[in-house]
Amino acid sequence: MSVKTxxxxxxxxxxxxxxxxxxxxxxxxxxxxxxxxxxxxALKESAIRAFFQASGILTILVLLGIFATLLATAVPAxxxxxxxxFLTKTAWDPxxxxxxxxxxxxxxxxxxxxxxxxxxxxxxxGVGVAAYLSDVAHWRVREIVKPVIEILAGIPSVVVGFLxxxxxxxxxxKFFHTGNGLNALNGSLLLAIMALPTIISIxxxxxxxxxxxxxxASLALGATRWQTLARVKVPAGLSGIIAACMLGMGxxxxxxxxxxxxxxxxxxxxxxxxxxxRTMTADIAIELGEVPYFTTxxxxxxxxxxxxxxxxxxxxxxxxxxxxxxxxxxx
Amino acid sequence: xxxxxxxxxxxxxxxxMLRAFLFLVLAVLVLFLYDIGSxxxxxxxxxxxxxxxxxxxxEGGILPAIVGTFLVTVVTALLAVPLGMCAAxxxxxYARQSRLTRLIRLSIRNLSGVPSIVYGLFGVILFVNVMxxxxxxxxxxxxxxxxxxxxxxxxxxxxxxxxxNxxxxGALALGATKWQSIRTNVLPYAVPGMLTGTVLGxxxxxxxTAPILFTGAAFYLPFLPHSxxxxxxxxxxxxxxxxxxHHAILxxxxxxxxxxxxxxxxxxxxxxxxxIVRYRxxxxxK
Amino acid sequence: MKKALITALVVTGFVSAFAAAAPSxxxxxxxxxSDTLVNLVQILSEEYMAKNPGTAIAVLxxxxxxGITGLINQTCDIADHSREWKQSEIEQAREQGVKPRFFIxxxxxxxIIVNEKNPIAKMxxxxxxxxxxxxxxxxxxxxxPNTPVSLYGRQSNSGTYVFMQEHVLGNKNYSPDMKEMxxxxxxxxGVIQDxxxxxxxxxxxxxxxxxxxxxxxxxxxxxxxAGGPAFSPLDKAAVDSGEYPVSRPLFQATNxxxxxxxxxxxxWETGPEGQAIVAREGFFTIGAPAKAQNEKNMK
Numbered sequence: 012m013s014v015k016t017x018x019x020x021x022x023x024x025x026x027x028x029x030x031x032x033x034x035x036x037x038x039x040x041x042x043x044x045x046x047x048x049x050x051x052x053a054l055k056e057s058a059i060r061a062f063f064q065a066s067g068i069l070t071i072l073v074l075l076g077i078f079a080t081l082l083a084t085a086v087p088a089x090x091x092x093x094x095x096x097f098l099t100k101t102a103w104d105p106x107x108x109x110x111x112x113x114x115x116x117x118x119x120x121x122x123x124x125x126x127x128x129x130x131x132x133x134x135x136x137g138v139g140v141a142a143y144l145s146d147v148a149h150w151r152v153r154e155i156v157k158p159v160i161e162i163l164a165g166i167p168s169v170v171v172g173f174l175x176x177x178x179x180x181x182x183x184x185k186f187f188h189t190g191n192g193l194n195a196l197n198g199s200l201l202l203a204i205m206a207l208p209t210i211i212s213i214x215x216x217x218x219x220x221x222x223x224x225x226x227x228a229s230l231a232l233g234a235t236r237w238q239t240l241a242r243v244k245v246p247a248g249l250s251g252i253i254a255a256c257m258l259g260m261g262x263x264x265x266x267x268x269x270x271x272x273x274x275x276x277x278x279x280x281x282x283x284x285x286x287x288x289r290t291m292t293a294d295i296a297i298e299l300g301e302v303p304y305f306t307t308x309x310x311x312x313x314x315x316x317x318x319x320x321x322x323x324x325x326x327x328x329x330x331x332x333x334x335x336x337x338x339x340x341x342x
Numbered sequence: 343x344x345x346x347x348x349x350x351x352x353x354x355x356x357x358x359m360l361r362a363f364l365f366l367v368l369a370v371l372v373l374f375l376y377d378i379g380s381x382x383x384x385x386x387x388x389x390x391x392x393x394x395x396x397x398x399x400x401e402g403g404i405l406p407a408i409v410g411t412f413l414v415t416v417v418t419a420l421l422a423v424p425l426g427m428c429a430a431x432x433x434x435x436y437a438r439q440s441r442l443t444r445l446i447r448l449s450i451r452n453l454s455g456v457p458s459i460v461y462g463l464f465g466v467i468l469f470v471n472v473m474x475x476x477x478x479x480x481x482x483x484x485x486x487x488x489x490x491x492x493x494x495x496x497x498x499x500x501x502x503x504x505x506x507n508x509x510x511x512g513a514l515a516l517g518a519t520k521w522q523s524i525r526t527n528v529l530p531y532a533v534p535g536m537l538t539g540t541v542l543g544x545x546x547x548x549x550x551t552a553p554i555l556f557t558g559a560a561f562y563l564p565f566l567p568h569s570x571x572x573x574x575x576x577x578x579x580x581x582x583x584x585x586x587x588h589h590a591i592l593x594x595x596x597x598x599x600x601x602x603x604x605x606x607x608x609x610x611x612x613x614x615x616x617x618i619v620r621y622r623x624x625x626x627x628k
Numbered sequence: 629m630k631k632a633l634i635t636a637l638v639v640t641g642f643v644s645a646f647a648a649a650a651p652s653x654x655x656x657x658x659x660x661x662s663d664t665l666v667n668l669v670q671i672l673s674e675e676y677m678a679k680n681p682g683t684a685i686a687v688l689x690x691x692x693x694x695g696i697t698g699l700i701n702q703t704c705d706i707a708d709h710s711r712e713w714k715q716s717e718i719e720q721a722r723e724q725g726v727k728p729r730f731f732i733x734x735x736x737x738x739x740i741i742v743n744e745k746n747p748i749a750k751m752x753x754x755x756x757x758x759x760x761x762x763x764x765x766x767x768x769x770x771x772x773p774n775t776p777v778s779l780y781g782r783q784s785n786s787g788t789y790v791f792m793q794e795h796v797l798g799n800k801n802y803s804p805d806m807k808e809m810x811x812x813x814x815x816x817x818g819v820i821q822d823x824x825x826x827x828x829x830x831x832x833x834x835x836x837x838x839x840x841x842x843x844x845x846x847x848x849x850x851x852x853x854a855g856g857p858a859f860s861p862l863d864k865a866a867v868d869s870g871e872y873p874v875s876r877p878l879f880q881a882t883n884x885x886x887x888x889x890x891x892x893x894x895x896w897e898t899g900p901e902g903q904a905i906v907a908r909e910g911f912f913t914i915g916a917p918a919k920a921q922n923e924k925n926m927k
Contacts, residue, residue, distance in 0.1 A: 167549025190822025265457030279804035301785030
């Protein structure tokens with residue numbers, strides 16, 4: 012054990028000649044009494060470090076635990092249902108009196124549909140707002156808008172779903188002359204609102220990290236502020252922006268209550284934005300409460316959970332890789 | 343000249359579009375808050391906040407839901423806050439740039455991206471079944487605790503990062519061990535920030551529905567929960583059933599709005615408190 | 629640091645206070661299941677608790693399937709269900725050592741509702757089945773306007789869903805385009821707002837707070853066969869005699885002989901006071917044969 016001290020209080024004669032003061036307890040037996048207390052202290056330090064390290068490692072264990080649990084509970088489903096049928100068939104009807112169907116393709120497409128719909132709205136608006144905040148807005152505007160966006164992020168998903176039922180659905184029904192506004196479009200609008208804060212704040216961070224030199228050079232060459240923003244700054248921060256969008260996408264894929272309340276939950280393969288759709292998350296929420304334990308239906312719901320986990324994990328992983336590459340490029 | 347005016351026009355339109363986007367986002371938020379505030383406000387009364395639902399939940403109040411949410415959030419905090427702080431201490435104070443550290447950070451980021459219903463699935467297996475806690479405040483709180491963990495870790499880490507390195511070095515220079523230097527020179531300055539940061543994570547947990555759907559939330563309970571092992575009513579779940587599963591949803595819509603208002607007030611109130619406290623502390627430390 | 633410690637202690641104390649209150653709590657009767665029944669059973673239990681202080685009844689919904697699963701998994705004392713148990717459920721119960729006993733607490737006429745603007749006033753069972761199987765997709769095939777049919781129904785955990793599937797759809801699949809709502813009330817609201825809508829709900833859900841039929845709804849008269857007489861679900865005689873073809877008993881199931889508290893509650897529900905409430909809420913009271921069956925199952 013070495014203690015680097017600038018002073019000389021703990022010199023051992025042996026290492027006096029060295030520039031660095033280090034104490035070698037094994038070779039200094041005359042310090043035995045204090046040595047065991049110091050050794051005890053050292054042990055305590057290692058124990059404390061190990062304790063903290065354990066709590067860090069716990070996060071890995073939780074992630075692995077979730078994956079393992081999903082896998083273990085999903086696998087029995089595949090004894091009855093071929094994986095190909097699970098992933099490619101569009102009919103999901105586990106309680107059918109005719110033939111139990113376990114195809115989740117309709118639900119996968121529904122999930123992707125509301126997610127992509129949400130991103131089509133949230134990405135331009137989110138990046139636009141981020142660009143505005145980072146470049147154009149007066150600092151006072153920024154001071155007000157940033158907490159406002161945090162408030163938007165803090166609205167619970169069940170409240171957003173509630174507003175989807177009471178506010179958005181009747182408006183959509185009137186506007187599009189459909190009987191009822193619980194459909195994929197409603198879901199996309201709501202998910203866009205929920206993904207916006209993530210996209211805005213991470214994109215804004217990314218834009219703020221673009222070196223000022225880039226903008227200054229562009230302006231010096233005669234570009235307008237808009238041209239600098241649109242053609243220099245945003246492309247420079249693109250990887251951060253893409254990562255932000257991927258995180259927003261992950262959020263939209265994983266959202267449960269909002270889509271459960273607002274999309275109508277029909278099991279059919281979606282035939283347009285105005286059709287009622289059922290996402291994977293909503294299906295689990297609907298059916299988990301009624302399914303008897305340890306039946307194929309039960310295992311199949313966990314299999315859906317597994318697919319969800321893999322989807323969000325992949326999206327987050329890609330976002331991670333992009334963010335890391337982008338951070339490595341930083342001067 | 344034409345080129346210059348064209349460029350100016352493009353800029354004007356471009357910035358106008360961005361301003362319009364910002365306005366749109368703000369307008370949506372204002373719309374939400376106004377709708378809930380105006381339609382939920384009339385439903386709020388002392389009776390609403392202090393009584394249980396009556397007459398098939400068409401009258402009365404939401405006290406059991408408020409209490410249930412409070413209790414579950416306490417359990418969540420008891421799991422997520424200490425664990426989050428310890429993990430953050432490891433990451434910021436002890437960890438070196440190693441594969442393990444990268445793996446931990448990767449896990450944290452991925453945990454924050456796991457869908458809430460998947461946490462619910464995990465909670466059903468781990469807490470309800472394997473640990474035999476059954477559907478209870480305990481199961482639901484622990485499930486939410488796991489979900490909140492990434493947020494408490496991140497918030498705690500930020501608080502730790504804010505403590506200047508000079509503090510640590512000063513302690514070490516005086517002969518303190520690593521832990522002593524953390525305990526005396528870092529934590530006292532970081533803990534307030536850690537706690538306020540974690541409150542934001544807890545506010546999020548209080549508003550979550552999916553993880554508690556199958557780990558303990560109940561449709562209607564005539565009494566307040568009497569132990570950690572009982573089921574409970576909760577504000578977000580109550581809003582959900584008032585809006586979708588109640589037998590007279592239009593009739594109870596005002597009550598649903600009231601519940602939404604209380605829920606938002608709770609969540610935003612927690613956020614606001616944390617932000618104000620953090621702001622005050624930053625000023626104190628300058 | 630100190631503040632945090634104090635807060636933690638206070639909170640822990642608060643929580644333990646709840647735990648300490650546990651012994652004084654009487655055992656709660658847990659009821660789970662049918663959404664059709666949940667409102668009725670909730671009101672019944674409220675009035676029962678008011679008359680019998682010291683009793684505690686918790687009513688959770690979730691659908692008939694959820695209730696039956698709850699009884700099988702032994703997570704509730706009474707399962708409300710609006711359909712008969714499936715063979716698979718009976719077998720599962722046997723595997724888990726659960727022997728269900730059934731009590732009929734009310735009678736329902738499942739009502740087929742359409743929007744009040746829909747010109748149709750009656751249909752045959754076969755037509756309703758064809759609509760819900762997705763075989764008929766446009767209203768003009770049954771005498772209505774030339775608009776696509778907008779189907780509203782429940783989810784697979786609902787007893788009403790299964791009951792309709794067995795008795796009206798002939799045990800065939802529902803149309804995948806059916807909007808699967810979370811409860812009876814959502815179906816009512818959906819059909820009121822949707823001119824092309826059609827839905828099925830328990831008869832108790834047709835009425836508003838004052839006991840009048842909800843505005844915006846039209847209740848179809850249903851006939852068993854084409855050309856035969858059509859009856860309304862509001863016609864008690866027709867529902868009792870079975871002439872209204874979509875009538876069904878509403879059940880409560882217990883695991884074996886019900887315990888004393890549970891038995892007392894069920895006896896009250898099926899007695900004169902409970903049945904008066906059943907009628908007040910828009911459902912139909914049970915007949916003499918059902919009463920006799922209930923008494924037999926109590927022993």
